[in-house]
Amino acid sequence: MKALSLKQPWAELILQEKKTIEIRKWNTKFRGEFLIHASKTPDMNSMKRFGFKELPCGFIVGKANLVEVKKYPNKEEFDKDKDKHLATSGWGNHGFILKTIERLDKVPAKGQLGFWDFNSQ
Numbered sequence: 001m002k003a004l005s006l007k008q009p010w011a012e013l014i015l016q017e018k019k020t021i022e023i024r025k026w027n028t029k030f031r032g033e034f035l036i037h038a039s040k041t042p043d044m045n046s047m048k049r050f051g052f053k054e055l056p057c058g059f060i061v062g063k064a065n066l067v068e069v070k071k072y073p074n075k076e077e078f079d080k081d082k083d084k085h086l087a088t089s090g091w092g093n094h095g096f097i098l099k100t101i102e103r104l105d106k107v108p109a110k111g112q113l114g115f116w117d118f119n120s121q
Helices: 010-015 044-049 075-080
Strands: 002-006 021-024 031-038 059-071 094-108 114-115
Touching: 002 010, 010 031, 010 059, 010 094
Parallel strands: 002 031
Antiparallel strands: 002 114, 021 094, 031 059, 059 094
């Protein structure tokens, strides 16, 4: 199954469905269900910003369905979805629209850039 690595707290915010759009600098043709991987290194500034002290890192933590990619042509359009992506425009202008988000039991995984194939042992 495909997987996507995200730093904490972004993975956790998706699992809590507070973040339903993942912002990236790159587009993808991939659509469908994928695993959410919490990267080994958290984004400490964002951890503090959202009030988290500790979250699991280096694990598959959930799954979601990528249904659409929204291209943001300008900051005004980007800011309209601020409550769904929680990001600043420096993160990119492609919004991965996520549905059917589900938390899973943690499974250790190393992670990679972009969508990658996870094969559990």
